[in-house]
Amino acid sequence: MFILRRFAVAIPTLFVVSLLAFWFVDLIPGDPALHLAGNMATEDELADIRHHLGLDRPPLERYMLFLRGVVDPEIATSFRTSRPVVLEITERMPKTLIIAIGGLVIGLAFGVVTGVICALRQGGWFDAVVTVLTLAGISMPIYWLGLLCIWLFAVNLGWLPAAGAATPAHYVLPVLVVATRPAALFSRLVTANLLEVMGKDYLDTARSKGLSEHVVILRHALRNSLIAAVSVAGVQFGGMLGGSVVTETVFGVPGLGRLLVSAVSSSDYPVIQYSVLMFAVFFVLINLATDLLGQWLDPRTRDYTAA
């Protein structure tokens, strides 16, 4: 019921996104026909191509076609490849998801573990090392880290392939590189939240039950301190999907980010429009998942959101 209602609420959002996405492509400079025909084409040739692409139709008609394309993949085709956009997207989505989810999970795991240790050992050497590492993690451009990793692990040590997406081994470096930023972010968030939670009475209640300090921290303190981290994780995940382009370029992984950026640079309107729409749907789902997770973690929010 709650989930259904959330979807109902999402529909106007998606409608606005579809309008924006549609209107948006016109703002990006560049002529799809010119991209197809190259810079030597004549005006007549360009006009023919525009006609073939349906760009000479009135905007309202184009928008209606765009909406129809959501349910009819045959009319939603890429300008560059003429294939249905849904095929182009589904072909690339798993790669982006593997890297984004893998990076988020590893980053979250590393961030939580180090965050907890840092909170318990404030001012110790571990705290210092993690602080330096996380700072390095968030101050290093991804493409730099990526290139250095390729140089070290692929070229010098020969442990992993340098680029591509053919085998699981190809995903190790991109996932680890992508994980650096969430790892750094979560490490700090968890440390900060945990320090706040550590003063709460219910931890003493738990201790008075005779629980070990590990159980007290893991079962009682951590869960409370994760509530804020979860909402950040949702935002992060959305950002990782969108920001995947740099990693995908460096590691030669054909994912959504690269699809989108090459579509932008070659004015492949349908791919841009439907990708943005898909990102919006994704985001609605992530939001829902974040909220459900947050409610699972924090029962106090249930009554409010369900009311």
Next chain:
Amino acid sequence: MHPRLATLRRIARAPKGLIGLLLVGFMMILALFGAWLAPQDPYAQNFMATLQPPSAEHWFGTDQLGRDVFSRILLGARTSIGIGVGGVAVAFVIGVPLGLAAAYLRGTFDSLLMRGVDILLSFPDIVFALAIVAIMGPSTLNVILAVGIVSVPVFIRTTRAVAMSTLAEPFVEGSVSLGCSPLRVMGRHVLPNMGGILVTLCSLLFASTLLNASGLSFLGLGTQPPEPEWGTMLGESRSYIRTHPYMATFPGLFLALSALGFNLLGEELRNIYDPTSARRRRGQGLLARLLNGGRALPVPRETAAQARARAETVGDAAAIGRDLEISYLTDKGPLPAVRGVDFALRRGRTLAVVGESGSGKSTLLRAVATLLPRGQALVSGGSLRIGTEEVSALSGAQVQALRRQHIGVVFQDAASALNPVMTVGAQLAEAITSGRRMSPAEVRDRSIALLKAVQIADPESRLDAWPHQFSGGMKQRIVIAIALAQEPELLLADEPTSALDVTIQQQILTLLRQMQKERDMAMMLVTHDLGLVARYADDVAVIYAGRIVETGPVEEVFRRPRHPYTRALAASTPKLRHGGGTRMLPAIDGEPPMLGQLPPGCAFAPRCARSGGRAVCTTRAPELTRCGKADVACHFPDETESLHAA
């Protein structure tokens, strides 16, 4: 001193903060004056000297166009720092007010705003930035706008989430219902509560904003050449990463150092504005760690005196303290809060510990509960025995077993003593199963029995409920049930009713007393409410400035109070012996002494009407001595004094 200067001094005192402050200051100077400091023309090309390694002439070498990298770094500071600071400022200025407004107004505004955030986030950063650059043309200002707007949703969501939870706190709800203006509520209650997280967020976003900008440069959308900017310089030099590594080193280093500086500064600011984190951090100083010896619990090694005390313990006592000293760890060393205290908690009897705030009564209770805050306080002298065990000699696991089977604790505020994110049943089950194996059915039966015992109706269905679904009194009953889970001999109640209203107070205390009698437990009841002492306790210990000044059976102490402090208390509550209603601890002239600033001699002397300036009172501290059925710590226990009108 000006408060801001004071903050600066506090930052500078911590090494991390000092480094952060210096780095940020350095970067700011570069940003403001870098253009004038540049030794060479940052734009001048020289094809005869491209890709030179660092030398005396070109400190940081030259780039692919033969330009002086050092000069470009200096000039680039303005743009780079500008992008970082500007981007965060854009996000902050837009995001925080919107987030606050959403949390305060809720309803339509909130849902519309959150939909807007959804829409904003649906457009991937790169596309968004591309659109901004496309519409307005590529320039540094537009890059700032682009990277700033990309971070707005993070600020809105965080601010909204924190503000909502703060607004739900009772004290804030109170001021809202009293009609305080929204701005005042925000300024007084909400913003101070989120200061820490906002500062952390800003410092983290500063670095990521710089990186986003350099990501834009990677795609050819950032600050456009020949304008120097660290991110762009780094991006341009990436194809030289192998052959001319020094080209990227310097912009990378400056980028990382500025990120580092802002992060360290942000962290220190958080410590200052967020009292919980600051206290903990200091508590875990070198001294604390030395004193702890890395052990799980802050218990010092047994001394010879303690061993002796251990040998002469009394048989039926559930807990005995001898010459107990409990200290807080401060920057200036351990500070005793409880000094030379002797007490015994006997099965079947309740000892009430009475005193003003800060007298050390709760500290004493926590020590007996083995729950002194780790790294902040410890038993620094004397002996504490629980059952037959000397606490200081126990290992961490033994202490846990002790807590499980021998000690039950009821806390002051039931609302915060229950974990909000676990069901009541789970928290109860945890207490029941701790240290032993039981089948789920057994656990359930036991839980229900416990809830019944504390008089909670319909316990079967209540097990799956969450703490926030119970009233304050019910929560305290659950806390009591948890305390009783493994049939302890010792029940410790720390002002168990101060957060409850009067009728509920009576019920809870009656329940506690009943439980104590039924199960033949020893109970320690810490309170500042004398009315309760008369009705619910067998013995009383009056504590002042960390010492017991008078102790004995309740009737004896209240009928014939001998210590001037006790007398003042008793006299100011005339109906005490009739036991009607509750009586708060009466006001006595003068202030209780500050911890660590105790007067020499008797700590009560400055407020004592009886002392009359006698030398012994201000030079020698009185020992507890037997007077009738009670023990009194006064040089002149049998005198009376003319009391001030009470």
Next chain:
Amino acid sequence: MNQILSAVRSSFRARTVAASLLLATALPLAAIAAPEGELRIAVGADATTFHPHVNSLPVGNTVDGLVFQQLFRIDADNKVVPALATDYGWSEDGMTFTVSFETGHSFTNGRPVNAEAVAASFNQLLDPDSGSIYAGLYASLGKAEAQGEDTVVFHMAEPNGHVLMLLANSAAGIIDTEANAEMGAEYGRKPVGSGPYMVEEFIGGERFTLVPNPDYKGARPATLERVTFMAVPEDGSRMALLETGEVDIVDRVPAESIPTIDALDSASVILPDSMFSISMEMVLRGPLEDKRVREALNISIDRDGMVQGILGGLGTPSQGQVGPGTEDALRVTFEPKPYDPERAKALLAEAGFGPDSPLELRVNCPNGRYIKDSQVCQALTGQWQAIGVKATPNVLDLPSWSAAHQVPIEERSYDMSMIGRATAGIDFTVYRLFRSGVSANTTGFNNARVDSLLAEGRATTDLEEQKKIYAEIQQIVWDEMPFVFLWYQKQAIGIADTVTGFTIRPDETMLFDTVQVSVDG
């Protein structure tokens, strides 16, 4: 071969060309052996489609050259040679062009490559509604008609002396229109052709593989068991693949990586010419209408210095607008423009520009389109500033850079823009760049003599006459300097030592006719 071709061209009645004989001499014996070995190639660009009518990328040209057969083709020496064609000729009025070709070939689905199939393929290429982006370029071919089993007749829309060049381009690959209709857009990924290889697998944006076509009976049989292409846009990552031995060939080696690769024991870099001719195309208005100003700008830049210092040697200073390999039979070259800043200053002064009234120039450059483009932009403006020109570089993202050229001349917000031109065929190149009123003519160049020469050059099919005409056009352009001519790019290809027989044409199309990979390197 050129002699044979010119002989053929010189007479209107066709003379039979012994195509099989010709090809037999060009073919090494090794190619007859069974295909063996796998060749792995990492390229910088994502292939989008292999449909010859839609493809515009060099990597697509490479694949189309292997997957499809053509009537004519461009060989490794960059000359137009007959492929399937056995005989061809024009009618008297130049309005009918007839080609006979070798039969007995079939598409991989078994359909024969007969006159009907060839005519259908060309008619689809000529139909803009099919999505063909080359319909305009090939429009002069008019309509194709099958004649018997082995002859196709083009009913020309207008006479065109450059038909062979058009037919030799990869866009003229013979597709199976029926299979295309059945498969729709998938045809662009797994095209059904009749060439020596076929596409086995295509994973969008990641890689695609070619395997030998077992039914191929032509003169260029596959030499490799498998060819795998990977798309890796980031230069550093692509180079790492060659270093680790994960691929055998990488394209677009950045200049600064050449020493690293050459230092490897297992690979080295070759630097073939590229057809890409890079120039600053001026907007001919205001001060730039003055030829002295244009000359001053042309002679005040140190091309050799920039080629060595910035491009890392990946260029050759321009010797004419038309790049190498753009139909060598008609291309002429000149002395590169000198580097003479003093004379440039004098010319500027003569044109009325001095310290008090400096010439102002807004210089547009793309970022990441041509070799070191944004750096060249900064270097150029630096050198013009040195002769007193107030030149400001304006480095743009690709869409904005490209959009700027579409604005009418009067409304342009810049004075010159860096553009690279690479087009097969002289006629195509100079007609579109220098004919007045053509939209690819970004400068507004308008020269009556050039316009009439361009018309003449199209009308004639006589090679000698064409040579004269196009030489004059190129001379005029070189003298009038509507562009600041910079250089021709060079390609830089990293090749493992195990690979032999690899060639790449100036149009960046790779040829695998004789490639072999030795297993032990």
